[in-house]
Amino acid sequence: MKRLLIAGMMILMLTLAGPARALEPVKIGMITTLSTKAGYLGEEIRDGFQLAIDQEGGKLGGISVELLVDDDGRKPEKAKQIADRFIKRDKVKILTGIVFSNVAIAVVPKVVRQDVIYVSANAGPSLLAGKGCHKNYFNVAYQNDNIDEVVGKYVNDSGFKKVYLLAPNYPAGKDHLNGFKRYYQGDITGEVYTKLGQSDYAAEIAALRAAGPDAVYFFLPGGMGINFLKQYAQAGLNQTIPVFGPAFSFDERLLQAVKDAALGVKNGSQWSHDLDNPANRQFVAAFRQTYGRTPTLYASQGYDAARLLGSALKQVNGDVSDLGALREAIRKADFDTVRGKFAFSANQHPIQDIYIREVVKAADGTYTNRTVKAVFKDHSNVYVEQCKMK
Numbered sequence: 001m002k003r004l005l006i007a008g009m010m011i012l013m014l015t016l017a018g019p020a021r022a023l024e025p026v027k028i029g030m031i032t033t034l035s036t037k038a039g040y041l042g043e044e045i046r047d048g049f050q051l052a053i054d055q056e057g058g059k060l061g062g063i064s065v066e067l068l069v070d071d072d073g074r075k076p077e078k079a080k081q082i083a084d085r086f087i088k089r090d091k092v093k094i095l096t097g098i099v100f101s102n103v104a105i106a107v108v109p110k111v112v113r114q115d116v117i118y119v120s121a122n123a124g125p126s127l128l129a130g131k132g133c134h135k136n137y138f139n140v141a142y143q144n145d146n147i148d149e150v151v152g153k154y155v156n157d158s159g160f161k162k163v164y165l166l167a168p169n170y171p172a173g174k175d176h177l178n179g180f181k182r183y184y185q186g187d188i189t190g191e192v193y194t195k196l197g198q199s200d201y202a203a204e205i206a207a208l209r210a211a212g213p214d215a216v217y218f219f220l221p222g223g224m225g226i227n228f229l230k231q232y233a234q235a236g237l238n239q240t241i242p243v244f245g246p247a248f249s250f251d252e253r254l255l256q257a258v259k260d261a262a263l264g265v266k267n268g269s270q271w272s273h274d275l276d277n278p279a280n281r282q283f284v285a286a287f288r289q290t291y292g293r294t295p296t297l298y299a300s301q302g303y304d305a306a307r308l309l310g311s312a313l314k315q316v317n318g319d320v321s322d323l324g325a326l327r328e329a330i331r332k333a334d335f336d337t338v339r340g341k342f343a344f345s346a347n348q349h350p351i352q353d354i355y356i357r358e359v360v361k362a363a364d365g366t367y368t369n370r371t372v373k374a375v376f377k378d379h380s381n382v383y384v385e386q387c388k389m390k
Contacts, residue, residue: 025064026318028309029086030097031079031107034071036197037223040253041099041298042071045121047291048302049096052310055286060306061314068092074099074197076106083107087116093320094119096305099298101125101144101172102196105132112136115323119330121305122298125171126178129347130386136323138330139349140308140342141301142270143381144172145179147246148219150268150354150375152183155215155244162187164213166204168224169193176219176246182382189213194220199227205235216241221248226257233261247271247369250359251296255367262359262367270354271300271339272371279336294368300338311335345380347387354379 030049032042046069058064068090072079079098086092095111096119098104104123111118112134120128120139128134129143155163163186167173173193181188189211192204208216216237220228225248232238238261247269255262273284273294283303287295295303312329313320320326333342343351354376357369 025058025066026094026313026320027066027068027086027090027092029083029090029092029095030067030069031072031082031086031095031103032069032097033074033099033103034069036074037199038074038099038197038221039071041122041222042097044251044253044296044298045097045099045302045305048287048295048299049121049306051283051287051290052303052306054290056310060310061312063310063313063318065313069097072098072103074103076103079103079107080110083111087111087114093117093323094309096121096309097302098123100170101175102170104128105171108137109134117320117323117326117330119305119309121301123172124175124349126175126383127171129349129381130383131388133347133383133387134390135327135348137348138308138344140305141350142352143349143383144175145182146350146354146379146381147248147268147270148176148179148217149183149379150356151217151244151246151266152180154266154268154356154375155180155217156184156186160186160215162189162213162215164188164190164192164208164211164216166192166194166208166216166218166220166228168196168198168220170196173219177217180217184217194224198224201228201231205231205237208241209235209237213241216243218243218245218249220245222254225249225254229258229261233258247297247357250357250369251298252294252368253296255359255369259367263361265359266372267357267359267369268354268375269297269357269369270350270352271297272355272357272369274369274371275338275340277338277340280338280340283338294366304335304337304339304342307335307337308333345384347381347384347389349381351378351380353377
C-alpha cells in the first residue's frame with residue numbers, strides 16, 4: 001500500500017511538473033547595435049522582431065518566448081562578451097540581431113560551435129556564406145554582395161561607363177563593392193575604403209571630383225551615409241554626377257535626414273514597403289501604427305527573422321534541446337515572408353527577388369522609396385560552392 005502511495009505521488013508530481021516546463025518561455029538573445037550613430041539600425045531590427053512577438057501576445061508560432069536584448073556598441077569584443085553571457089548564464093540556444101559584418105565574424109563562428117543556432121537578421125559576410133558556413137548558422141536577410149550585384153547590373157545596363165566606388169574599410173565594405181563589380185563591366189575610376197564610422201568626407205569628395213566619373217556607387221550605412229550625402233550635395237556634385245547605392249544608404253529613416261539630397265537616387269534592395277503582398281501590407285500597416293514611422297529594410301528583416309523562428313518553434317513544439325530538429329524546421333522556411341517568397345540556398349542564405357528602387361517625395365512631404373522593377377528573380381549567392389557544411 002505504501003509503495004502504491006509513493007508511486008501515485010510521483011506520478012502526480014511529474015504530471016504537475018510537465019506543464020510547468022512546457023510553459024517556460026524559449027529565450028532568444030539579440031545582440032545588436034543600439035548606440036553610436038548607427039544605433040537606429042539595431043533599433044529597427046529589434047522593433048521589427050518585437051512587433052512579431054507582440055502580434056502573437058508574447059509568442060512566436062504559438063510558443064511563449066522571451067527576447068533578451070543588449071547593445072554591442074558596434075564593438076566585436078563587447079558583442080562576444082554579450083554572447084558568452086547569454087549562452088552561459090541565460091542558457092540561450094538561439095541568437096540573432098548583429099548589424100555589422102566585422103562583429104558577426106567575431107561572434108558567430110564561436111557561437112555555432114557551442115551548439116547554438118544563430119539566425120542573422122542583417123550582416124551577411126562572404127566568409128560565413130562560403131568557407132566559414134556552418135549548419136547552425138542561417139541568414140534571413142541577404143548575402144552582403146546581393147544588394148550591390150543588382151545595382152551593378154542596373155548601372156551597367158543603363159550605360160554608365162566610368163564609376164567611382166566608396167565604402168568603409170571592413171569586411172562588409174569589401175563584400176559590397178565586390179558585389180557591384182561582379183556585374184558592372186565599365187571602368188572603375190577609383191575604389192576608396194574609408195574609416196568605419198567616419199563623418200567627414202571632404203578629402204574623398206575632392207578626390208572623386210578630380211577622378212571625373214559619370215556615376216558614383218557607395219555603401220555607407222547609417223550616419224556615415226547621412227554625412228556623405230549631405231556633403232556631396234553641398235559640394236554640388238549631386239547635380240552633375242549621379243549616385244547609386246544599396247538600400248542601406250537610402251533607408252526610410254536616413255532619407256528623412258538627407259531630404260532632397262537623395263531625391264531620384266536608384267538603390268538596390270530585396271524588400272520595400274510598397275511590395276504588394278498580404279504579409280507585407282499587414283506588416284507595414286502594423287509597424288506604422290505601433291511605432292509611428294515607415295519601417296526600414298532592417299525592420300523587415302527583424303520581422304522576417306522572428307516569423308521564421310516562429311514557424312520553426314511551432315514545428316518542434318518549443319523544444320530547442322534537439323538542435324537537429326530545430327535546424328530542419330528553420331531550413332523549411334515555412335512562413336509568410338514580407339518579401340512575398342523566400343527559400344534557403346544550400347549555404348542557408350536567402351534565395352529571393354532583388355529590386356531597384358528610386359527615392360521619391362511622398363504626398364505628405366516625407367521622403368521614401370518606390371519600387372522600380374525586379375532585376376533578379378530567385379537570386380542566390382556566389383559562395384554556395386565554397387560552403388562545405390560543417
